Amino acid sequence: MIWVDADACPVKAEIEAVATRHRAPVRMVSNGGIRPSSNPLVEMVYVAEGPDEADKHIADQAGPGDVVVTNDIPLAAKCVAAGARVIKPNGEALTTANVGGALAARDLAADLRAADPFRQGGGRPFGKADRARFRDGLERAIRAAALDAG
Template identity: 70%
Template sequence: MAIYVDADACPVKSEVEKVGTRHGLQMFIVSNGGLRPSQNPLVETVIVPDGPDVADMWIAERAGQGDVVITGDIPLAARCVEAGAQVLKHNGEALTAANIGNVLATRDLMTDLRAADPFRQGGGRGFTKADRSRFLDALERTIRAAKRL
């Protein structure tokens, strides 16, 4: 069992390290660079070459049954769910076989809407303390459930 973090723009890397260390799990922090490596022996910082979705491909090729993946990237989440991994978004929302299809369809719809209206601005909300707290709780529950598999 391992934890894979899609680390580019991930606001919960330190939380993952704290919870993963408490459970003695190997963690892979995957990005295109620009991250300070952790001194924690359980954390491996993986720097992938620049390019579209290279970090996502690295994670998707390795994550499987019993692993936990942290990502906000919906296509990556879909691949990992299909491989049997437990997937969490940064706000603690679990992406599962039961909901990933709807989440992926919504993402695609929003992409189309933004493309149709170039003046459409953002609409997303910021990352809050409540999101961080929900993530910590969800990660703890997910790891415990994955250990039971």
């Protein structure tokens, strides 16, 4: 199963294409506002309004043999701890070896933003190279997850 933190996910089309090639079921989890897919492998899961409701649902469901797509580092940490494979939309895999560092970097960045209200944004645009890296990373994660489940 591929679990997608779908509300702000920029790679939904890429997920659907790779999942279709692998015949892997996908659950797009959101608070609503996401257009349903006609692909029979893609199920829309709508959770209650509120902060982190989609994250809570995914964290409660994901485990060995699953792939989770998210940019949310605390969610990624929970899913890695549960045995799922986690990949960010930029193609970076989060694992037991690097998710702790990612959490620390996230917390540091939040502290820096809180200390300097003018320090906002600054991220680079999401481009074709990012999408290609994601597709490659998702291919690897699906193959590895299949071994985890086997």
